[in-house]
Amino acid sequence: MASVAIANVTKSYAGLEVLHGVSVDIPDGQFVVLVGPSGCGKSTLLRMIAGLEDISGGTISIGAKVVNDLPPKQRDISMVFQNYALYPHMTVAENMAFSMTLAKAPKAEKAARVAKAAEILSLTPLLDRYPRQLSGGQRQRVAMGRSIVRNPQVFLFDEPLSNLDAKLRVAMRAEIKALHQRLKTTTVYVTHDQVEAMTMADQIVVMNDGRVEQIGTPLELYDHPANIFVATFIGSPG
Ligand code: ADP
Numbered sequence: 001m002a003s004v005a006i007a008n009v010t011k012s013y014a015g016l017e018v019l020h021g022v023s024v025d026i027p028d029g030q031f032v033v034l035v036g037p038s039g040c041g042k043s044t045l046l047r048m049i050a051g052l053e054d055i056s057g058g059t060i061s062i063g064a065k066v067v068n069d070l071p072p073k074q075r076d077i078s079m080v081f082q083n084y085a086l087y088p089h090m091t092v093a094e095n096m097a098f099s100m101t102l103a104k105a106p107k108a109e110k111a112a113r114v115a116k117a118a119e120i121l122s123l124t125p126l127l128d129r130y131p132r133q134l135s136g137g138q139r140q141r142v143a144m145g146r147s148i149v150r151n152p153q154v155f156l157f158d159e160p161l162s163n164l165d166a167k168l169r170v171a172m173r174a175e176i177k178a179l180h181q182r183l184k185t186t187t188v189y190v191t192h193d194q195v196e197a198m199t200m201a202d203q204i205v206v207m208n209d210g211r212v213e214q215i216g217t218p219l220e221l222y223d224h225p226a227n228i229f230v231a232t233f234i235g236s237p238g
């Protein structure tokens, strides 16, 4: 595990600034949710942590290391996307093992990691199935399994549940939280859904229009929203 420090980070696309100096400290092992309306910059910030977008200004550190100039593969992170494309011609086990292609671990250890991830995610009976033989929730679990087997320092999730129906979405929230309680991997989770944020987060970062409006626990935001935006967005009476 590792902490993630985002210090005064800016991002411009073709001269237009979309992140205006964002600072967030994510302690080792915490589950932090970035929440805010569509277009406020959540995915951009997450992609910068992953190394998928250049950083225009400021610094991002993972553990003790400033990662601004490190390519994604050299950052100890693993990202779960909303459109969790699995390889259709590979079994569940092969899909998970494939994400370790570049890892230096011996074959036996890789197999052990797949077995452990499958056990944690209740996928053991499904290891030989192909993606088309799985339900939406099972596919999402395989996508998480692909991240787990890499043993990353940090998990990044970008709206992983938004393609699932309402009932499954609620069930998967609990599964992701249970996974975090078991592995205690530092997690940055992006959603535009305030209920998801309130039910899952240790700390919530409320973003609006490229800025951080407030950082706090769900209770702190509910009881002491910093401004009208936070109060309205979170839906607290304050
Ligand atoms: P969110 O994930 O919160 O919905 P994004 O991070 O996707 O927001 O987008 C933040 C802002 O940056 C938006 O105004 C969006 O239009 C803009 N943006 C995102 N990606 C690009 C890009 N590749 N080129 C230009 N503008 C972009």
Ligand code: MG
Residues within 6 Å of the ligand: 042, 043, 044
């Ligand atoms: Mg987004």
